[in-house]
Amino acid sequence: MRRTPTIRALAGPRPAERLREFLTAGAVLLSCLALLPAPALAQETGAPQAAPASTSVTVSYRGAELQIEEADGTSHRVGLRDGSVQIDGRNVGSYQKGSALESSWRDLLQRGMDLRPAAFAERLRSWNPPADGADASTLDALKEALSRFAGGSPVAKEAPAASPGAAAGTTGTASQPSAAAGTVTVKGPQGGTVSIAPGRLSVDALASRLDKLRTALGRLGSQVQGEAGDLALVVHDDYAIPHGQVIDGNLALLDGDLRLGGEVKGDVLVLNGTLSVEPTALVHGNVVQVGGTVARHGGTVDGEFLSVKSLSGQAAAASAGTAHEAPEAPVVPHVRHRSSRGFFGSIFHNVFEAVGGVLAVLVALLLLGVVGALTVYFLKDQLEIVADTARANFGRSFGVGLAGEFLFFPVLLILVAGVITWLVIPFYLLAFGLAMLAGYLAVAHATGEVLAHQRYRYEWIERLRRSNSYYYILSGLAVLLLPFALAAALHLFGGWLSFLRGLTIFVAVVGTWVAITSGLGAVILARGGRVTEHARRASPAASETTEGAS
């Protein structure tokens, strides 16, 4: 019966909870397995000669060695090293270095590194060592050892008639797996049973692989999810679930080739190996792949096919290049996209942006005003001289300021190059910064002074007129910051006037730069407000400042 479709959100906390439950189930399963005596496990499997549990290859200039670990933990070593053929540390003969035998042996091991243990074992057994390079007895010993250590044929190839009801937790007339070794049934963590197929793996090796699965799933965290519940079947080697067989729960493929033609009522979790989903397959849950391969030949999966692979340790860019044939990257302008918040949402957003921007400008005006007022209070004469210099010789001040800005970095480089001058660098930076700030304030002062001496048509503006340096500074700063405030206020219109807003910001930035540059030049020309040579007053009226005048 097909599961009734339900609404399911796959991104969120629920998958993580399910993953935790699944891992808990795996942990309990491990505990159950650990309680089983290893001899009993071996007895139930009845496997005459198992394929190696793992293989490792060591290749160096001096030789090439193969280490085979059997399912029961027994380890064997076969190697050609420094002219001698060694089996389990025993010298069984000699070989000629650089001979066809050594080349063939190295090639065999290097190719085997990419194979699973069962497939590698098959290669080892079928290997025919070239006669060139060693005597016949040595070659026979080598071949006999490989045949012995590499174990029997792969399960799938020798699958005899299945034993009925071998896999607990399965139902149906054809519920038997096609494994030669049958399955082992243990108690499950939630009172049910768990089948392990083909059931000839040592408890330690199985625990190790389940631990690997748990690590892989845990590392990927909430990216994967599995249905809560028991593991009904764990597959660790070549196996087949034929049409008609039902797995009543989750299925985990740890290694090997799993041909799935039957029904799985839970999720299928693939750690390694190849899962072949046959046309008759029916999976009610998800197919989650954290390694290995899933080959889809049809079938029905109610849930999701999900594959997650970590690229850590790999060249990310290289992976991107191979994954998709991407064209050349374009140059992308950096523009913030207008959001889609709905009509009223956009209005509120625009109002907040505008009010926030205007407030920010007011805060800047306040801060600069305070600094300006302090400057007037303590350094009024110097400030007025610089302001007059900027006003009377604006072009010259701008040119000198521009030159000063151009010279900033060369001078800094000279100071950096001379080790002894490093001590001067902080003072240089501070002096430059202060000069720009003072110049900006002086230009603001001059701007305010010009405004104060204009004739205005409206009487209320005339009433606002003041003639003192504090007023000059404040009004000048207000004028200089006005474009920023306008740009902020244009947020009210959202994206409609984005071009005009950009233009206003551009004007504001350029205006500020011009003010700072000419101010810096005025500071330099006036030697910080000590030289009045360039500070000719533009008009006699401009020279009169009356502190506190109303």
Added chain:
Amino acid sequence: MRRGPEIARPLSALVLLAGLVTAGTLPRAASAQDWLELSTARQADGLKSVTMRVEYGAGILTVRAARTGDLYDAHMRYDAARFSPVRTFERGEGSATVHLGLRSLSGKDGIHLDWKDLNDENVGPDSRNSGSLEIGVSRDVPTDLRVAVGAARSRLDLGGLPLTNFTLETGASETKISFDQPNPGRMRELRIKAGAASLKADDLGNAHFDRLRVEGGVGDVTLNFGGDWTQDATASIHMGLGSLSLRFPTDLGVRIDKSTVLASFNAAGFIKTDSGYETRNWGSAAHHLELEINAAFGSIDVEVGP
């Protein structure tokens, strides 16, 4: 009178302020990366229609047809330290809603990334380590496809897909849309909203849309209306600043009603009438397209050809 100490206080505050500002503008320290590849697929399983929303911030986006029998598939490559995948599936009676994409962990959803994200060497599409999103859309199930893209290089091969609606919202991106095969159904609306973008759409006639709406902000927009026309349609194009190129097939009757401000308009193969510009075959063409153009600044080039 000594003024040094009095001056030193506000100056110290100023220097501190400048230091804070400088520190704020320093590049962010490179954070740890955790690159993942995630693939997901789901079978159609008897669905009659699907609404698919695709959301992608920055990187390389590809949209194409899914394998036969699948409702969708998606392949995402991303830095898990910065993005999290979005994959939700809601199934109703005969229909479903799918939401796929990558969402920034900084709290910005989808396309709403700012310039810092776009400049980020691990995020932007012109970065060496850019991520990617590849989406497969069902060949069998009628789909309402809505794509929202931020700063991405996008290629959308929508030929032959049974799209009932298609909406593309894109920020700063380079986008190529292609309908190289006819839509087996009929599309009610094809809507493209481009911010600062280079947009090119080919064989729009194969889309079989009833209505086309294009809103362009800043950039170049090229629309090729070739393909297999099976019905009359209307279209509106609103351009801000940039160039607009339109190319129509010779057998299609086209009428253009334009409203422009400081925008040039070149319409080769059109004749001016009281109601706007028309192709010479307007009265005899089997199918017609009525087009309204509003443009502020830039250029509009229209041509008729095979």
